[in-house]
Amino acid sequence: MKPAPFSYYRTRSVPETVARLAELGDGAKILAGGQSLVPMMNFRLARPDALVDVTRIPGLEYLRAGPDGLRIGALTRHRTVELCRDPVVLDGFGLLPRAARWIGHYPIRARGTFGGSIAHADPAAEWCLLAVLLEANVVLAGPAGARTVPVSDFFEGFYTTTAEPDEMITELHFPRAARHAALTEFAQRQGDFAVVAAAVSVDLGVAGPPRPGAACRSVRVVLGGVGPLPFVVDTGALGGQPAAAATWRAAGELAAAQIDPPADGHGGPAYRRRLAATLVERALTEAAAAP
Amino acid sequence: MTTGTSIPRGAIGASMARKEDPRLLRGRGRFGGDFARPGQLWARLVRSPVAHGRLRSIGTDDAARADGVVTVVTAASLPPGLAIPVRLQVQDADLRDYLQPVLAADTVRYVGEPVAVVVAGDPYAAEDAAELVDLDIDEAPAVLDAAAAAGPDAPRLFPGGNVAADFTLGYGDVAGAFARADRIVEIAVEIGRHGAVPLEPRALLADPDPATGRLSIFGMTKVPVFNRDLLATLLGMDETLIHVHAVDAGGGFGARGEFYPEDFLVPWLARTLRRPVMWVEDRGEHLVAVNHSRQQVHQIAAAFDTSGRILGLRDDVVHDNGAYCRTHGIIVPELTVAMLPGPYRVPAYRGRVRVVLTSKTPCGTYRAPGRFEGSTAREQLLDVAAHQLKISRNEIRSRNLLRADELPCQRSMSTLGTDVVLDAGDYPALLAAAQAEADRLGYPDEVERGRRAGRLRGLGVAAFLEKSGLGPQETADVVVSRTGAVHVFSGGTSLGQGIETVLAQIAADALGADPDQVSVVNGDTDRQPFGGGSWASRSTVVAGSAVHAAAGAVRDRAAEIAARMLEADPGDLVSEHGRISVRGDPGAAVTLAEVARATAPASPYLRPGEPAGLSARRRFEVAHMTYPYGVHLAVVDVDPGTGGVQVLRYLVAYEVGRAVNPALVAGQLRGGAAQGIGGALLEEFCYDENGQPQSATFMDYRMPTAAEVPPIDVLITQDSPAPGNPLGVRGAGEGGVSAAGAVLASAVRDALGLAGSVGRLPLTPARVQELATNGGGR
Numbered sequence A: 001m002k003p004a005p006f007s008y009y010r011t012r013s014v015p016e017t018v019a020r021l022a023e024l025g026d027g028a029k030i031l032a033g034g035q036s037l038v039p040m041m042n043f044r045l046a047r048p049d050a051l052v053d054v055t056r057i058p059g060l061e062y063l064r065a066g067p068d069g070l071r072i073g074a075l076t077r078h079r080t081v082e083l084c085r086d087p088v089v090l091d092g093f094g095l096l097p098r099a100a101r102w103i104g105h106y107p108i109r110a111r112g113t114f115g116g117s118i119a120h121a122d123p124a125a126e127w128c129l130l131a132v133l134l135e136a137n138v139v140l141a142g143p144a145g146a147r148t149v150p151v152s153d154f155f156e157g158f159y160t161t162t163a164e165p166d167e168m169i170t171e172l173h174f175p176r177a178a179r180h181a182a183l184t185e186f187a188q189r190q191g192d193f194a195v196v197a198a199a200v201s202v203d204l205g206v207a208g209p210p211r212p213g214a215a216c217r218s219v220r221v222v223l224g225g226v227g228p229l230p231f232v233v234d235t236g237a238l239g240g241q242p243a244a245a246a247t248w249r250a251a252g253e254l255a256a257a258q259i260d261p262p263a264d265g266h267g268g269p270a271y272r273r274r275l276a277a278t279l280v281e282r283a284l285t286e287a288a289a290a291p
Numbered sequence B: 001m002t003t004g005t006s007i008p009r010g011a012i013g014a015s016m017a018r019k020e021d022p023r024l025l026r027g028r029g030r031f032g033g034d035f036a037r038p039g040q041l042w043a044r045l046v047r048s049p050v051a052h053g054r055l056r057s058i059g060t061d062d063a064a065r066a067d068g069v070v071t072v073v074t075a076a077s078l079p080p081g082l083a084i085p086v087r088l089q090v091q092d093a094d095l096r097d098y099l100q101p102v103l104a105a106d107t108v109r110y111v112g113e114p115v116a117v118v119v120a121g122d123p124y125a126a127e128d129a130a131e132l133v134d135l136d137i138d139e140a141p142a143v144l145d146a147a148a149a150a151g152p153d154a155p156r157l158f159p160g161g162n163v164a165a166d167f168t169l170g171y172g173d174v175a176g177a178f179a180r181a182d183r184i185v186e187i188a189v190e191i192g193r194h195g196a197v198p199l200e201p202r203a204l205l206a207d208p209d210p211a212t213g214r215l216s217i218f219g220m221t222k223v224p225v226f227n228r229d230l231l232a233t234l235l236g237m238d239e240t241l242i243h244v245h246a247v248d249a250g251g252g253f254g255a256r257g258e259f260y261p262e263d264f265l266v267p268w269l270a271r272t273l274r275r276p277v278m279w280v281e282d283r284g285e286h287l288v289a290v291n292h293s294r295q296q297v298h299q300i301a302a303a304f305d306t307s308g309r310i311l312g313l314r315d316d317v318v319h320d321n322g323a324y325c326r327t328h329g330i331i332v333p334e335l336t337v338a339m340l341p342g343p344y345r346v347p348a349y350r351g352r353v354r355v356v357l358t359s360k361t362p363c364g365t366y367r368a369p370g371r372f373e374g375s376t377a378r379e380q381l382l383d384v385a386a387h388q389l390k391i392s393r394n395e396i397r398s399r400n401l402l403r404a405d406e407l408p409c410q411r412s413m414s415t416l417g418t419d420v421v422l423d424a425g426d427y428p429a430l431l432a433a434a435q436a437e438a439d440r441l442g443y444p445d446e447v448e449r450g451r452r453a454g455r456l457r458g459l460g461v462a463a464f465l466e467k468s469g470l471g472p473q474e475t476a477d478v479v480v481s482r483t484g485a486v487h488v489f490s491g492g493t494s495l496g497q498g499i500e501t502v503l504a505q506i507a508a509d510a511l512g513a514d515p516d517q518v519s520v521v522n523g524d525t526d527r528q529p530f531g532g533g534s535w536a537s538r539s540t541v542v543a544g545s546a547v548h549a550a551a552g553a554v555r556d557r558a559a560e561i562a563a564r565m566l567e568a569d570p571g572d573l574v575s576e577h578g579r580i581s582v583r584g585d586p587g588a589a590v591t592l593a594e595v596a597r598a599t600a601p602a603s604p605y606l607r608p609g610e611p612a613g614l615s616a617r618r619r620f621e622v623a624h625m626t627y628p629y630g631v632h633l634a635v636v637d638v639d640p641g642t643g644g645v646q647v648l649r650y651l652v653a654y655e656v657g658r659a660v661n662p663a664l665v666a667g668q669l670r671g672g673a674a675q676g677i678g679g680a681l682l683e684e685f686c687y688d689e690n691g692q693p694q695s696a697t698f699m700d701y702r703m704p705t706a707a708e709v710p711p712i713d714v715l716i717t718q719d720s721p722a723p724g725n726p727l728g729v730r731g732a733g734e735g736g737v738s739a740a741g742a743v744l745a746s747a748v749r750d751a752l753g754l755a756g757s758v759g760r761l762p763l764t765p766a767r768v769q770e771l772a773t774n775g776g777g778r
């Protein structure tokens, strides 16, 4: 459990990083919080010949809410998101700080970065699910300058994205707020990656918990842990349904019916389907009750 | 051996802070991996990547040429036919054909089996070069299901087949009991493969001294004297030329410190290369290399009369031992069937066990070996029987527990080479005390409250019998130096359990000294060449009794010398707090330091022919084990939507005979319960259909963390001092884990309102979810 040999570089700016990556070629990798990359290197599942450490680049750790939504710098630590109490962020994006506590353990949250999580593209990662749920954009810097990619065009499969080897993620942009939203998940131990995670939002048209007889305009459900990508459930059938327990239960069954999850050490496909149904129902119940 | 000096009762029974803590809490402990020697080399094992196959060739040229590499060794370079012998021979089993070679020569039988070693100047270079060793293996089918592997048509791991042993223990007319039973209850219970997994992996440093031919070893912690002697035999050396040093260890739990292939390889390499050689196991290796444990299938049945009394008990166990028989031989399966009747009145019993070899990591003991497994099967059986007999789970237990007046109870069986004689105790009283404590702590209320709130909440109960204090002997030396410091050289080893503190307390009381004056060295083969090691909950009992005797002898000798110094009668002396004074005249006193100096070679107080020094060596012998017992109770919530099980409350009630240090007993029980929660709910070594390990990281091998373990309540009773040793102590190492599988199975079964058994541990969410769906609700 010692990494194969590699060389190490530290950069101080985004252009320097991009230039360095271009110079080093395909064998180089960005090192951010190291919470995914370093374990993989120790298992020799990843064997980069060079690491470009970006953690000393100034100015990439922020959460900024404004009229065009929320912008999160790539080097923002999970823990910084978790502790964010900025009322402008909380109003509309309170889901992110609430969801952060599901990520690993405290030391991992203190080191791991938002951009690293998106770049790593684990289909059960909380930030990846929320990026899909909230239809975020990924801002990348490359030799040809910056470009913005909607997440729907970014994640390709297990741990793979459409980013080029010489590109660096600099920012995540969440254009739309979601008041009635929640993420919930199940793992046997606190801090483990979710066996199944459900990220949901409900558009009730108004703030506050649903009034009796209120209907949902639309429902979004994204599942993690059920395939190679965050899975977007087709929830068309739920539009206009009452914002009530029966609908949330139906949404769970709808989700369970649409997925084709893998079998692994946690259980077979049937177990994951049950789990998805349970978690979607619970997440929607929580989302609808959000202030 | 007692003189007129009084024996103050002070240290024993006090919850003293651990003597180990100052160094361990300040980071001054020294673990195997902390040692380093100038010019030291690093070893890296090359392990089989396949579960079963014929080793056609091993290409070592590229690795040998790699940067920094000193040598690459395969079986061909070693003395031929090297296999690791069984340390504990029982039931006359002949296991010679199933022993693990140091390095596989022609067949590999599990993923992780050592096939070569690379030695290099640093651990990185060694690991890089190990990847270059080219293994050509002709793969054969993996043998994974033990029950199938026992059958005639299974692929064979060994020419003699896959069943290493098949034996039956028992007594009485079992067939007759079942024939006249009013009710027969039978269930199948499977225990998942898991293991000790101490948080510090293994580490070993061997340092040869070219001048003297001596070999210093750091990192053998458990049975250092046995390992030294075995190593000496294998290397053809005089055993006193090998010095195993005492080091700290981050947990043992049965797995650490047995003689593994690395325990031969590292010293052999050091001798051959004439350089210090270090090997530090990493976590990935540890999870496939170190002994696994527990994997068994029980087909268990009991015959009852109309009032729910057991007439007979039988069990048919298939024990999956992995690829080889290692140092533990067949003691885990033996203990399983020998201890299976537990604390109950079982007039007729038969336990059969087949020890089956499979293409997995070989197995050994893990804290409460055989009892965790057997108690789970037996207690589930009693729960199911209570349901069928329409009596409560407590009732069926209190009707069948042996009463105090039925002890001692000899069962016509042997285990670990000793007869099974349940020594003393009051099992029903402890069950009642545990219930009362749980009531007082509000367990039943909590269950009611949860159920009223619509939760699937269950209460589990399990009674168990432990064993401890395995002899047959243990030796201790006690030496008082010129400063009055008392040095204990014991045959135990420090594995994190606090044995230094416990032995210091025992020595202090027996000697009339303060525990602060006492320092304890465990596991140094030069200082204590006759030690039996720390395992089987034996050290407080047997090492403690040896220390008690040796310290008592020193007290007597000190009194003799002091009498000469004070011109008093030894019978008039009082030994307390390191001072020996004349009774009724506290001014007439000498300190232990003064007495020790008065035994210096030129001292006028020494008589002709008397040896110099204030010291004694004593040996404690014991033919039988002592059998502690206990009860576990637990409250759990089952989430039917996820299958998750949350342990809300947990109580261990345990009869320890006499608690030398109650805080340490509680610590042992709590730590054991935490491990038991892991084994019952979380931990399992899984394999895919090709025999590839699926639990090879701490992400997949799920040990409980602080978040999964509730505060553990303990009730320590000292109502039944062990009759077989002078201190009355019973071991405390394993009672916390023994019934954890049983009690959590019982609690989950209760939460789900199952009529039958939970069937299998660990109770993973997927399994519990299935039980919740198909097993029917409350």
Ligand SMILES: Cc1cc2nc3c(=O)[nH]c(=O)nc-3n(C[C@H](O)[C@H](O)[C@H](O)COP(=O)(O)OP(=O)(O)OC[C@H]3O[C@@H](n4cnc5c(N)ncnc54)[C@H](O)[C@@H]3O)c2cc1C
Residues within 6 Å of the ligand: A029, A030, A031, A032, A033, A034, A035, A036, A037, A038, A039, A074, A102, A103, A104, A105, A108, A111, A112, A113, A114, A115, A116, A117, A119, A120, A124, A125, A126, A127, A163, A167, A168, A169, A170, A191, A192, A193, A194
């Ligand atoms: C025990 C444990 C439990 C965990 N549990 C969870 C969990 O429950 N949920 C969860 O989401 N995560 C979990 N993680 C992973 C953690 O969140 C990581 O921090 C995260 O996945 C990666 O972020 P990082 O900054 O550590 O990236 P690194 O590990 O440094 O890098 C990961 C990958 O992303 C690339 N990369 C990093 N930054 C950039 C960038 N700015 N632009 C382009 N590429 C980049 C790297 O080259 C590498 O390929 C866990 C980790 C551990 C060790």
